[in-house]
Amino acid sequence: MAEQAIVRPTFAVRYRKILLGGFAVILFFAAWQAIFLFVPFNPLFISKPSLIAAGLVDLVDSGDLFHDLAVSAVPFFIGLAAAVIVGVPLGIVMGWRPRVGYALDPLMTVFYASPLVALAPLLVIFFGVGVSGKAVIVFVLSVFPFIFNAHAGVRAVDRLLINVVRSLGGGEWDLYRKVIFPSVLPYIVAGSRIAVGRALIAVLVGEFFAASEGIGYAISRFGDIFALDRMFGCILVVMAIAVVLTEGIRWAERAAFPWRAGQ
Amino acid sequence: MAETQTLDARVAALGGAGAAPRRSLWRRIEPAAWGAGSFVVLLLVWQFVPYFVPLKPGTRLFFTVPSRVAATLWQMIVSGSLWAPLGVSATAFATGLAIAIVVGLPLGILIGRSSLLNAMFDPFITAFNATPRLVFLPLLMLWLGIGLWSKVAIVFIGALFPLLINTYEGVRAADKLLINVVRSFGANEWDIARLVVVPNALPFIVVGLRLAIGRAVLGVVVSEFFGSQEGLGVVMVRAASGFQVDVVFAGLIVFAGLSLLMTGLVKLLEDRMTRWRPGHVNAQ
CATH class of the missing domain: 1.20.5 (Single alpha-helices involved in coiled-coils or other helix-helix interfaces)
Known part of the structure; x- marks a missing residue:
């Protein structure tokens, strides 16, 4: 340097x-x-970039692509929002109240380590194939990174700052607002990067199962009708969205919390 | 955490033999007691919900209780109906993971040692690692058919990237001084890999392996949901559409149990290997 x-x-x-x-x-x-x-590949099984580009232009022109993306985005954001609303407070309380942490940590670890996506068929049948079914799968898969990272964040809070607030007469609420939440925030953002990846899986699982629209449905339908150019186009779009989301969060982390760079 | 505990122990020691030992025993078992207690409470609540909450007939169809799940699981074990599908799933898991290790480790070492390869592979690794691998499933089913190999492929691309990225991070973290020392003693690239780089990267690789196992289990489950005729995942989907909720939960328990067992074993290995390093691995 x-x-x-x-x-x-x-x-x-x-x-x-x-x-x-x-x-x-x-x-x-x-x-x-x-x-x-x-090599004369069978065009039923593979496509080439020029055809994929043409297919993508078609999908954009007809508006199908944006329609499918919009349909998939709704459960994605609802599920993620619910995961933040439930996961962050739960993680903070687990970190702040040792006994709550003792009680819930093993339980959450087991849930996090088990392939909860296995519950997807049940959730789809119970909540339906529409927005709610997919949103519930998104929530179930993406809530745990928020819980664990908020938990870890609280445990990393500087004890000195807590004592300062206390000795200046701050109450429990002041502690949460002035010390705990600001120092937990970088951890939550880091957790959201993991959560977004899992939420994307959840949307795809939900739509592969049973759906009549959405980007996951588009991919499996184009596969079924051997429209490989459009299928590859949609796959590339999903890849681009995944990269933009995760790298975007990574960039935001570096920009907003430069002291944590490299963690 | 460790600091406060030793401090407590010291205070207890200073405080004399009176109430101190009992208190320190409770302190030691308290986290475990709360943890076990929460499991028991959860199971009890779940078991007795139907006695307190009147479930609608429609909801009842989707409901099961822990005792019934346990009985179903036991019956699947005893009657042998668990083993054949589990064997199919395990084959896909093991084959995919093995290929991921065989490909991921050498490739990770290469990319870690060569800044040219690193720069060229980076966009692909970033893109594939960010993308849910599930998106390739319809394509892989077209190419490899419905059966073992499309599952193996999903497991492979799921498990490859944690292994690759951790190996690469471990290689990059190798001590430059050590590399220069062996090099000045006439070592070639192969010797450097054998003597410095791989031993140094090993703890990172084990972390990668742990993550890869989790991804591989996920890959098996998901690929069996959509592109398969046999396997434990298939049993679960069929059970779900037949409203045999206890079979779904039994399958989940088997998958979760095996996943926890394997990651637990790797975690033991990991702790063993990293115990002696002060500031140890924190990749991913």
């Missing part, structure tokens, strides 16, 4: 990683496109 400050690196050196990464991505798609010139 110190050397960098003295000798200003050239453009190529500074952006080496991004340039090489971008180059690799372009190379990948170019090779994918080019391989069809040499």
Whole structure:
């Protein structure tokens, strides 16, 4: 780092990683496109970037893509919001009240470690194939990262700050508002990154099971009718959304809590 | 936490032999007692809900109690109806995880040692790691058919990335000084890997393995829900659509139990390997 400050690196050196990464991505798609010139693949089983791009343009033009995305987004956000509303307070109380922590920690660990997605068929049948069924699956899968990270965050709170607030006459509520919540926030944001990944799984599970619209439904339907170009298009869209969400949260973490960089 | 406990112990020791030992025993078992108590309370409440809450007939169809789940599980074990599907699921799990280890470790070491490969692979690793692997299931079913190999593929891509990323982090964390020392004694890249990089990365790899096991179990369950004819996941889906809720829970318990058992064993290994390092692994 110190050397960098003295000798200003050239453009190529500074952006080496991004340039090489971008180059690799372009190379990948170019090779994918080019391989069809040499190997006659069955178009029923594989598609090529030019066709995928055309398929995506079609989906965007007809409005189907945005319709499906909007349909999937509703349970995604409802489920996540419910997970925050339930998970964060629960985790904070578990961290702040040792006995609540003792009582609930093993239980939550077991739930978190078990493949709760196995309950999806039951939840779909019980809550229906619409928004509520999917939202419940999203909630069940994404609540635990919030609980565990809020819990860990409270346990990492600086005892000195607590004593300062107490000795200045602060009550329980002041402690939560002035000390605990601000120091737990970075942990919650880190937890939300994990939760978002699990919520995406939940939406897809819900829509693969039984749905008549939504991006997960679109992917499995295009697979069923061998519309590989559109299927790949939707898969790439899901990948892009997943990357934007998780990397976006990572970026927000670095920007908002720079002292935690690298954790 | 550790500090306050030793402090308490010291205070107890200073306080004499009176009430102190009893109190410290309670202190030691208190977390476990609360933990066990909450399990018991949960099970009791669940068991006795139907006696206190009048369930509608529609809801009753979806309801079961712990005793019935336990009886069903026991019956599945005794009658042998559990083992065949479990064997199918376990085969997919083990094959996928094994391939992920065979591919992930060398690739992780390569990417960790070469900054060129690192830069070129990074966008792909980031993209695949962020994406729920489930999104590839319909495609994999088209390519590999409904059966073992599409499941293996889902398990593989689920388990690969935790292993790959942790191996790579472990390799990157290797002491540069040690590498330079062996290199100046004439070691080639293979020796460096064998003597410095791999031993150093091992604790990271074990953490990766633990995460990979969790992802692999998830992969088996999910792929059996959608693209399979046999396996424990299939048994569960069929039971769910036949309203045999106790079978669904029994399957969940089996999956959860095996998952906890395996991650627990790896965790023991992990603690063993990291006990001697002061500031140990915290990857992912």
